[in-house]
Amino acid sequence: MYRKTFDGMNCSIARALDEVGEWWSLLIVRECTLGTTRFDDFQRRLGIARNVLTARLNSLVAHGVLEKVLAEGSERRNEYRLTEKGEALYPALMALMQWGDQWCGHKAPLQLVEHATGQPVEPVALRAGKRKLGLHDVRLEPGPGATPKTADIIASRNRAILGLE
Amino acid sequence: MYRKTFDGMNCSIARALDEVGEWWSLLIVRECTLGTTRFDDFQRRLGIARNVLTARLNSLVAHGVLEKVLAEGSERRNEYRLTEKGEALYPALMALMQWGDQWCGHKAPLQLVEHATGQPVEPVALRAGKRKLGLHDVRLEPGPGATPKTADIIASRNRAILGLE
Numbered sequence: 446m447y448r449k450t451f452d453g454m455n456c457s458i459a460r461a462l463d464e465v466g467e468w469w470s471l472l473i474v475r476e477c478t479l480g481t482t483r484f485d486d487f488q489r490r491l492g493i494a495r496n497v498l499t500a501r502l503n504s505l506v507a508h509g510v511l512e513k514v515l516a517e518g519s520e521r522r523n524e525y526r527l528t529e530k531g532e533a534l535y536p537a538l539m540a541l542m543q544w545g546d547q548w549c550g551h552k553a554p555l556q557l558v559e560h561a562t563g564q565p566v567e568p569v570a571l572r573a574g575k576r577k578l579g580l581h582d583v584r585l586e587p588g589p590g591a592t593p594k595t596a597d598i599i600a601s602r603n604r605a606i607l608g609l610e
Numbered sequence: 611m612y613r614k615t616f617d618g619m620n621c622s623i624a625r626a627l628d629e630v631g632e633w634w635s636l637l638i639v640r641e642c643t644l645g646t647t648r649f650d651d652f653q654r655r656l657g658i659a660r661n662v663l664t665a666r667l668n669s670l671v672a673h674g675v676l677e678k679v680l681a682e683g684s685e686r687r688n689e690y691r692l693t694e695k696g697e698a699l700y701p702a703l704m705a706l707m708q709w710g711d712q713w714c715g716h717k718a719p720l721q722l723v724e725h726a727t728g729q730p731v732e733p734v735a736l737r738a739g740k741r742k743l744g745l746h747d748v749r750l751e752p753g754p755g756a757t758p759k760t761a762d763i764i765a766s767r768n769r770a771i772l773g774l775e
Binding site: 451453455456457458459460461462463464466467468471472475478479480481482492509527530532533534535536537538539540541542543544545546547548549550551552553554555556557558559560561562563564565566567569570571572573574576578579580581582583584585586587588589590591592595598599601602604605606607 | 616618620621622623624625626627628629631632633636637640643644645646647657674692695697698699700701702703704705706707708709710711712713714715716717718719720721722723724725726727728729730731732734735736737738739741743744745746747748749750751752753754755756757760763764766767769770771772
């Protein structure tokens, strides 16, 4: 199995995958969004080997996606809970779910509604104002963390995807 | 390295990860959204081993995320292009990028603007109408692909995350 860190890339997708891109990690986060907190419950629901689960949980805790806390009323039992950083993954996770719903050949097992109103949650989309934007509607510009190489990436993308010179 | 398919789970996140969750796969898709089409360019830009790149490209083609086509004007050179299914990953990919921008300890290298207007693209969010929704604002309901087990997952999630009985 070929593996290296993506950390040398100046790319936030690579950095995100370095933290949650390991096989199982996003499914562990999914379990947390479903209310799972205990090691044995993660293990049983995911059907994952215990040593792998331990490694993934430790890594998610090390990256600040989960926190490990003593269960209320217990002096020994730990629980794993999403941090603010972990909860912030929810849109990305739901975008992936919606893509799976639409494109991976099965009907959607779940649908999302706003709890307060019962209104359906809209498919995740890129937007500016009221407009939904696709790959070809979006232009890249240098952000605060841009490097000289970023300018090349932007120019080449704007040429290839948008036809700009 | 522990590995199995997630296909036994009735979950669209698991199905999505079965198709694009291998290490490198989403970065290859990212490269496609940046306009990369040629094997050698993927290889150089990602710094990935050629055999691994071949395996990942073949898998993405097999899943219909990419298509392999003869380059225009060439009788030998292939290009890899996003299909409609592949382009549909863009919101999930950008959600992951935005999460990385905000939470992975570096300034954003890139920002997205609407090409036609120059307006900034908004952070990806779950929404109902104009309201942005977080993990605790959303309730799960059975979708068209629900199974008896789905009902248990929903009940346990609604209890744990929303405090419903």
